[in-house]
Amino acid sequence: MRVVRNIAFGVVGILLGGLLSVVWREGVLSVLPRVHSEERAARSEFVGQPYIPNELFFAGERIPLEYEDVREALDYELCVAANWHSQILQMLKRSTRYFPELEQLLGEEGVPADLKYLAVAESSLNERAYSPSKAAGLWQFLEAAGKEYGLVINEEVDQRYDLERATRAACAYLKAAYARFGSWSMAAAAYNMGQNGLMRVTFAQTEDEYYNLHLNIETGRYFYRILALKLVLEYPERYGFALRPEERYAPIAYRRYDVDSTLDLPAFAKAQGLNYKLLRRANPWLRTTRLTVKGGEGYQLRLPLTR
Secondary structure, eight states, X not given: OHHHHHHHHHHHHHHTTTSEEEEEETTEEEEEEOOOHHHHHHHHHHTSOOOOOSSOEETTEEOOTTSHHHHHHHHHHHHHHHTOHHHHHHHHHHHHHHHHHHXXXXXXXXXXXXGHHHHHHHHTTOTTOBOTTOOBTTTTBOHHHHHHTTOOBSSXXXXXXXXXXXXXXXXXXXXXXXXXXXXXXXXXXXHHHOHHHHXXXXXXXXXXXXXGOOOOHHHHHHHHHHHHHHHHHHSGGGGTOOOOGGGSOOXXXXXXXXXXXXXXXXXXXXXXXXXXXXXHHHOTTBOSSEEOXXXXXXXXXXXXXXX
């Protein structure tokens, strides 16, 4: 009987034309879809080597991909980014909300548009990001650095969460670093580890190019992470990501309101036809329900036009 049963199952498998696999195992008959070689190849390609261009530029500067260590460092970050599905999808969705304003502000400050990917690496384009080291906002300023670059940080206001002011402060830092080190790759490294720390490393190693420096693990990976995010966000389909335009987040339409006197924010929001939640969503730099304005001070709120 065992022989007859096995022959019968074999005939059934042939008659199905290879579309199904018939398996007898431990007294149980299983009929499974057959995976063809071309399907296996397609699946393998999907999870295989991420695309690396033959030539790559960042902020007008050529990346020396002919160096094996440089290419492998970028390859590593691409392998991470291309398989970081939940975060990359969120970055892609947020990019259409934040990139237009970031690009405008960077242009006004004389900083190349590619530096917006530094903000991506810092916060995943989450303007409410707050790190264990207490860095905050889209550009992840620490409190001391934020105050040094003119941001107001107190119990009621934290302008590290103000996209426009924080971006202008980041531009000031990056331009100073560029003037000191001579390249945007080194300016990015300085943003990660501090200008004085990077200066000590360059002096000790008698090198002034990012690609020739032996750096701590975080800073050594930092610029390559920025490059990887630039590639994945600019060419998402090459890395297995696809979003329809309606699946991305639109910029928040708003009008500006100049504040020259102290406000009870929930009451103010109601008077403007809004609520406190929507006011905070458009102005994440507000930290309490009160905005105190002292003599000579002033703030500008964004009042959303739609929900």
